[in-house]
Amino acid sequence: MNKGRLEAFSDGVLAIVITIMVLELKVPDGAEFAALLPLLPILGGYALSFVYVAIYWNNHHHLLSLASRITPGVMWANMHFLFWLTLTPFVTEWMGRQSFQSAPIMAYGGIFFMSAVAYKILQQQISVTTIHPETFKKAFQRDVKGILSPVLYVAAIVIALFAPVVSYGLYALVALMWIIPDRRLVAVFEANHEEKTHSH
Amino acid sequence: MNKGRLEAFSDGVLAIVITIMVLELKVPDGAEFAALLPLLPILGGYALSFVYVAIYWNNHHHLLSLASRITPGVMWANMHFLFWLTLTPFVTEWMGRQSFQSAPIMAYGGIFFMSAVAYKILQQQISVTTIHPETFKKAFQRDVKGILSPVLYVAAIVIALFAPVVSYGLYALVALMWIIPDRRLVAVFEANHEEKTHSH
Amino acid sequence: MNKGRLEAFSDGVLAIVITIMVLELKVPDGAEFAALLPLLPILGGYALSFVYVAIYWNNHHHLLSLASRITPGVMWANMHFLFWLTLTPFVTEWMGRQSFQSAPIMAYGGIFFMSAVAYKILQQQISVTTIHPETFKKAFQRDVKGILSPVLYVAAIVIALFAPVVSYGLYALVALMWIIPDRRLVAVFEANHEEKTHSH
Amino acid sequence: MNKGRLEAFSDGVLAIVITIMVLELKVPDGAEFAALLPLLPILGGYALSFVYVAIYWNNHHHLLSLASRITPGVMWANMHFLFWLTLTPFVTEWMGRQSFQSAPIMAYGGIFFMSAVAYKILQQQISVTTIHPETFKKAFQRDVKGILSPVLYVAAIVIALFAPVVSYGLYALVALMWIIPDRRLVAVFEANHEEKTHSH
Numbered sequence: 001m002n003k004g005r006l007e008a009f010s011d012g013v014l015a016i017v018i019t020i021m022v023l024e025l026k027v028p029d030g031a032e033f034a035a036l037l038p039l040l041p042i043l044g045g046y047a048l049s050f051v052y053v054a055i056y057w058n059n060h061h062h063l064l065s066l067a068s069r070i071t072p073g074v075m076w077a078n079m080h081f082l083f084w085l086t087l088t089p090f091v092t093e094w095m096g097r098q099s100f101q102s103a104p105i106m107a108y109g110g111i112f113f114m115s116a117v118a119y120k121i122l123q124q125q126i127s128v129t130t131i132h133p134e135t136f137k138k139a140f141q142r143d144v145k146g147i148l149s150p151v152l153y154v155a156a157i158v159i160a161l162f163a164p165v166v167s168y169g170l171y172a173l174v175a176l177m178w179i180i181p182d183r184r185l186v187a188v189f190e191a192n193h194e195e196k197t198h199s200h
Numbered sequence: 201m202n203k204g205r206l207e208a209f210s211d212g213v214l215a216i217v218i219t220i221m222v223l224e225l226k227v228p229d230g231a232e233f234a235a236l237l238p239l240l241p242i243l244g245g246y247a248l249s250f251v252y253v254a255i256y257w258n259n260h261h262h263l264l265s266l267a268s269r270i271t272p273g274v275m276w277a278n279m280h281f282l283f284w285l286t287l288t289p290f291v292t293e294w295m296g297r298q299s300f301q302s303a304p305i306m307a308y309g310g311i312f313f314m315s316a317v318a319y320k321i322l323q324q325q326i327s328v329t330t331i332h333p334e335t336f337k338k339a340f341q342r343d344v345k346g347i348l349s350p351v352l353y354v355a356a357i358v359i360a361l362f363a364p365v366v367s368y369g370l371y372a373l374v375a376l377m378w379i380i381p382d383r384r385l386v387a388v389f390e391a392n393h394e395e396k397t398h399s400h
Numbered sequence: 401m402n403k404g405r406l407e408a409f410s411d412g413v414l415a416i417v418i419t420i421m422v423l424e425l426k427v428p429d430g431a432e433f434a435a436l437l438p439l440l441p442i443l444g445g446y447a448l449s450f451v452y453v454a455i456y457w458n459n460h461h462h463l464l465s466l467a468s469r470i471t472p473g474v475m476w477a478n479m480h481f482l483f484w485l486t487l488t489p490f491v492t493e494w495m496g497r498q499s500f501q502s503a504p505i506m507a508y509g510g511i512f513f514m515s516a517v518a519y520k521i522l523q524q525q526i527s528v529t530t531i532h533p534e535t536f537k538k539a540f541q542r543d544v545k546g547i548l549s550p551v552l553y554v555a556a557i558v559i560a561l562f563a564p565v566v567s568y569g570l571y572a573l574v575a576l577m578w579i580i581p582d583r584r585l586v587a588v589f590e591a592n593h594e595e596k597t598h599s600h
Numbered sequence: 601m602n603k604g605r606l607e608a609f610s611d612g613v614l615a616i617v618i619t620i621m622v623l624e625l626k627v628p629d630g631a632e633f634a635a636l637l638p639l640l641p642i643l644g645g646y647a648l649s650f651v652y653v654a655i656y657w658n659n660h661h662h663l664l665s666l667a668s669r670i671t672p673g674v675m676w677a678n679m680h681f682l683f684w685l686t687l688t689p690f691v692t693e694w695m696g697r698q699s700f701q702s703a704p705i706m707a708y709g710g711i712f713f714m715s716a717v718a719y720k721i722l723q724q725q726i727s728v729t730t731i732h733p734e735t736f737k738k739a740f741q742r743d744v745k746g747i748l749s750p751v752l753y754v755a756a757i758v759i760a761l762f763a764p765v766v767s768y769g770l771y772a773l774v775a776l777m778w779i780i781p782d783r784r785l786v787a788v789f790e791a792n793h794e795e796k797t798h799s800h
Contacts, residue, residue, distance in 0.1 A: 005207060005261055007605060012215030015612030018686070020223065023620065025690045031698035036707075047683070054679040061605055076379065079254040083247070086218070090225045098231035107236075179676065205407060205461055212415030220423065276579065279454040283447070286418070290425045298431040307436075405607060405661055412615030420623065476779065479654040483647070486618070490625045498631040507636075 006070050006078060010060060013082050017089060018053045021046050024093040042096030045108075048172060049092040052112065055178040056085060056119070063123060066139070068131040077125040081118040087111050105164040106157045109171065113153040120146065149174050206270050206278060210260060213282050217289060218253045221246050224293040242296030245308075248372060249292040252312065255378040256285060256319070263323060266339070268331040277325040281318035287311050305364040306357045309371065313353040320346065349374050406470050406478060410460060413482050417489060418453045421446050424493040442496030445508075448572060449492040452512065455578040456485060456519070463523060466539070468531040477525040481518035487511050505564040506557045509571065513553040520546065549574050606670050606678060610660060613682050617689060618653045621646050624693040642696030645708075648772060649692040652712065655778040656685060656719070663723060666739070668731040677725040681718040687711050705764040706757045709771065713753040720746065749774050 024042060028035035060081075067074060091111045095104040123140065130136050140146070152174050156167040225242060228235035260281075267274060291311045295304040323340065330336050340346070352374050356367035425442060428435035460481075467474060491511045495504040523540065530536050540546070552574050556567035624642060628635035660681075667674060691711045695704040723740065730736050740746070752774050756767035 002261070002265070005211060008208065008608065009211050009215055009257060011605065011609050012212055012612055013219050015609055016216060016219040016616060018682075019613050019616040019620070020219070022686045022690055023223070023623070024227075025687075027624075027690065027693045027697055031701040031703055033703045033707075035703075050679075050683055050686070054676075057609060058675060061602070065602070075258060076254075079250075082218075083250055086222045086250070087225075090222055090227065093227045097227055101231040103231055103233045103235075107233075202461070202465070205411065208408065209411050209415055209457060212412055213419050216416060216419040220419070223423070224427075275458060276454075279450075282418075283450055286422045286450070287425075290422055290427065293427045297427055301431040303431055303433045303435075307433075402661070402665070405611065408608065409611050409615055409657060412612055413619050416616060416619040420619070423623070424627075475658060476654075479650075482618075483650055486622045486650070487625075490622055490627065493627045497627055501631040503631055503633045503635075507633075 003064065003067060003070055006075065007061075007064055010064075010078060010082060011057070013086065014053055014057045014060075017085055018050055018057075021049055021089045021092055024089065024096065041099050042093065045092045045096035048168075048175060049088050051175045051179065053085065053088060055175065056115065059119070059178075062139075063119075063126060066130050066132050066136050067126045069129050071125070071129055073125045074122070074129065077118070077122040081115065081122050084111055084115040084118050088115075100164045100168055102160050102164050105160040105167045109153045109157040109160065109167060112171070112174075113150055113157070116146075116150045116153065120150075145177060148177070203264065203267060203270055206275065207261075207264055210264075210278060210282060211257070213286065214253055214257045214260075217285055218250055218257075221249055221289045221292055224289065224296065241299050242293065245292045245296040248368075248375060249288050251375045251379065253285065253288060255375065256315065259319070259378075262339075263319075263326060266330050266332050266336050267326045269329050271325070271329055273325045274322070274329065277318070277322040281315065281322050284311055284315040284318050288315075300364050300368055302360050302364050305360040305367045309353045309357040309360065309367060312371070312374075313350055313357070316346075316350040316353065320350075345377060348377070403464065403467060403470055406475065407461075407464055410464075410478060410482060411457070413486065414453055414457045414460075417485055418450055418457075421449055421489045421492055424489065424496065441499050442493065445492045445496040448568075448575060449488050451575045451579065453485065453488060455575065456515065459519070459578075462539075463519075463526060466530050466532050466536050467526045469529050471525070471529055473525045474522070474529065477518070477522040481515065481522050484511055484515040484518050488515075500564050500568055502560050502564050505560040505567045509553045509557040509560065509567060512571070512574075513550055513557070516546075516550040516553065520550075545577060548577070603664065603667060603670055606675065607661075607664055610664075610678060610682060611657070613686065614653055614657045614660075617685055618650055618657075621649055621689045621692055624689065624696065641699050642693065645692045645696040648768075648775060649688050651775045651779070653685065653688060655775065656715065659719070659778075662739075663719075663726060666730050666732050666736050667726045669729050671725070671729055673725045674722070674729065677718070677722040681715065681722050684711055684715040684718050688715075700764045700768055702760050702764050705760040705767045709753045709757040709760065709767060712771070712774075713750055713757070716746075716750045716753065720750075745777060748777070 024046065025039055028039065088111060091104065091108045095108045098104045123146070127133075127136055127140070152170055156170040159170070160167040224246065225239055228239065288311060291304065291308045295308045298304045323346070327333075327336055327340070352370055356370040359370070360367040424446065425439055428439065488511060491504065491508045495508045498504045523546070527533075527536055527540070552570055556570040559570070560567040624646065625639055628639065688711060691704065691708045695708045698704045723746070727733075727736050727740070752770055756770040759770070760767040
C-alpha cells in the first residue's frame with residue numbers, strides 16, 4: 001500500500017473534522033452582540049478541540065514519516081485512530097451546550113483518552129515495520145508527553161465528577177504541553193530528514 | 201486521464217462520507233449519561249458503516265493500483281461505485297433511528313449490495329485495461345470474499361423480514377471477514393510491488 | 401502558480417459538493433418503506449446532480465491538462481466556475497422538495513446554465529495561455545456539446561413554465577449526451593498524452 | 601515537516617469552508633421565485649465570503665511557495681490563520697440572516713480583521729526561515745494591500761455602528777482590491793519561478 005494515499009485520506013478526514021465543528025455554532029436569532037453570549041462556552045470548546053486536532057495532525061505527520069510499509073496492521077490502527085477523532089465534534093458540542101457539566105466533560109475526556117490509546121497502538125504498529133528503528137527509538141524512548149496525556153485525561157475524568165471546570169483546565173494544559181515544541185524531538189526529526197536528503 | 205486525480209477525488213468523497221456520518225449523532229438535550237442511551241443504536245450503526253467505508257477505501261486502493269489506464273469505462277464505473285457509497289450516511293441514520301426495524305435494515309443491506317455490485321463492475325472494467333493481467337488474475341481468480349459478500353447481503357435482507365437483529369449480525373460478520381487480512385492477497389500485491397520497484 | 405494545487409483545491413470542492421447533497425435526504429420518521437416515498441423526487445434530483453458534477457469533474461480534468469500556466473485570469477475563471485457549482489445542492493434540494501414545480505426547475509436549469517457559461521470562460525482563459533494550441537484547437541474546434549448544452553438549458557427553462565417534467569427530461573438528456581464518450585475527443589487527448597510521454 | 605502535506609491540509613480546510621457555507625442557504629418552503637427573496641442577503645454575503653476565501657487561498661499559495669522549512673512556528677501560525685477562516689460561515693450566516701444590522705456586520709469585519717492579522721503573523725514566521733529572502737523582500741516590502749486591509753476592516757467596524765450598508769460596501773471594496781492582479785507581485789513570483797526552473 002502506498003503511504004501517500006493513507007496520508008491524503010487521513011488529512012482529508014482531519015480537515016473535515018476540524019471544519020465541521022463550526023457547524024455546531026448555530027447562528028443566534030437576535031442581532032445584538034448579547035445574542036452571542038450563550039455561544040461562548042461552545043466557542044471555547046471549539047477552540048480547544050481545534051487545537052487538539054491540529055496537534056494530532058502534526059504528530060500524525062511526524063509518526064507516518066517514520067513508517068516504511070503500510071501493513072494491514074498500520075492501516076487498521078490508523079482507521080481506529082481516525083474513528084475516535086471523528087467523534088470529537090459530537091462531544092465538543094455536547095460539552096459546550098451543557099455548559100461544562102460533569103457527564104459531557106467526562107465524555108470529552110473519554111474520547112481524547114481513546115484517541116491517545118489509539119495513537120499509541122498506531123505508534124506500536126509502525127515501530128514494528130520501520131526501517132528507521134534508530135530514529136524511532138530516539139524519538140519515542142522517553143515519550144513523556146505520550147504517557148502523561150492519557151494519565152491526565154483519566155485524572156480529569158475523575159475530577160469532573162466534583163469540579164468540571166478544573167477538568168477543562170486540565171484538558172487545556174495537556175494541549176499547551178503539546179503546542180510547546182519539543183526541542184529534542186525536533187532535533188531528532190531534522191537529523192533524520194537531513195540523513196535521508198544526503199543519502200539521495 | 202491521470203490516475204492520481206481519480207484516486208484523489210475518490211479519497212475525498214470517501215473521507216467526507218466517513219466523516220459526515222457523525223453529524224447524524226444529534227447532541228442530546230440532557231446533561232446526564234442517560235441522555236446518550238437513545239443514541240447507542242445510531243452509534244453502533246455508525247461504527248459498522250465506518251468499518252465498511254474503511255474496507256472499501258482499502259480495497260479500492262489495491263484495485264486501482266492495478267489499473268493502467270483510466271478509460272471512460274473505468275471513470276464511470278468508479279463514479280457509479282461512489283454514488284452508492286454516498287448513500288451510506290442516509291441508510292445508517294435511518295437504521296439507527298428506527299432501532300433496527302425490518303425496512304431500514306433491509307435498505308442498509310440494499311445499499312451495500314449495490315456497492316458490492318458496483319465494485320465488481322469497476323473490477324471488471326479495470327481487468328480489461330490492466331497491463332498486469334497476471335497479477336490481476338492471481339489476485340481475483342478465487343475472489344471468495346467478493347462473491348460471498350453480495351450473497352450474504354441478500355440473505356441478510358431476506359432474514360430482516362423476520363429477525364432484523366440477525367441481519368445486523370450478518371453485516372458485522374461480512375465486515376469482520378474483510379478486516380482479517382488475506383495472506384494470499386497481501387502476498388500477491390507485495391510481489392507485484394517488489395517487481396515494479398525492481399524494474400525501476 | 402502551481403497547477404497541481406489548483407486541481408487539488410477544485411477536486412476538494414467538487415468532492416464536497418457531490419457528497420453534501422446527500423445531507424438533503426432527511427431521514428423519515430417512519431420505519432416502513434412507504435416512508436421513503438416522499439423522498440423519491442429528491443433522490444431522483446440527487447442522482448441527476450451527481451451525474452452532472454461527475455461530468456464537470458471529468459471535463460475539468462481534461463481541460464486543465466491543457467493549461468500550461470495558471471494566470472490570474474485562469475485562477476479567477478476557475479473560482480467563478482466553482483462558485484456556480486457550489487449552488488447545486490441548494491437548487492437540487494429545492495427542486496426535489498417542491499416536486500418538480502416550475503420555479504425550482506427553472507432555478508435548477510439556471511445554475512447549470514451559469515456553470516456552462518463559467519466553464520466556457522475558463523476554457524477561453526486557458527486557450528490563451530496553453531502551449532498545446534494544436535491539441536486545444538482539435539479538442540474544441542467543433543465543441544458541439546459545449547454549445548448545445550446552454551441552448552438546451554435555456555429551452556428547458558422556458559418549457560418549465562408550461563411542462564416542468566419535460567424540462568427535467570431535457571436536463572437528463574444533456575447529462576446522457578455527456579456521459580457517452582466522445583471518440584474524437586478521447587483520441588485527441590490520448591494522442592496528446594502519448595506525445596508528452598514520448599518527449600520525456 | 602513536509603510542505604506538501606501542510607498545503608494539502610490547508611487546501612482541504614479552505615475547500616470545506618468555501619463549500620459548507622452553501623448549507624446556510626436553507627431551502628424555502630414555497631415553490632415560487634418570491635420565496636427566494638428573503639435569501640438574497642444571505643446569498644450576497646455568501647458570494648462575498650466565497651471571494652474572500654478564494655483570495656486567501658490564492659495568497660496563501662504564493663506565500664507558502666516561498667517557505668523553505670515548515671518550522672513549528674510556521675505550522676502553528678498556519679493553524680491559527682485557518683482557525684479564524686473556519687469562523688467565516690458562522691459570521692456570514694449571521695450577517696445574512698439579520699439583514700445587515702450593526703452587530704453582525706461588525707462581527708463579520710472582526711473575523712476578517714483577525715484573519716488578516718493571523719496572515720501577517722504567518723508571513724512573518726515564513727520570512728524568518730525562507731531561503732529566498734530577496735524574493736520575499738521584493739514581494740512584501742511595499743505590502744500596501746496587506747496593511748490597508750486591516751485598516752479598512754477597522755474603519756468598516758466603526759462605521760457599522762451608524763451605517764452598516766456602507767461597511768458592507770467597504771468589505772466588497774477590499775475584496776475588489778485583492779482580485780485585481782498586482783502586476784508587480786506577479787512579476788516577482790514569475791521571476792522567482794523561472795529562476796527555480798532554470799536552476800534545476
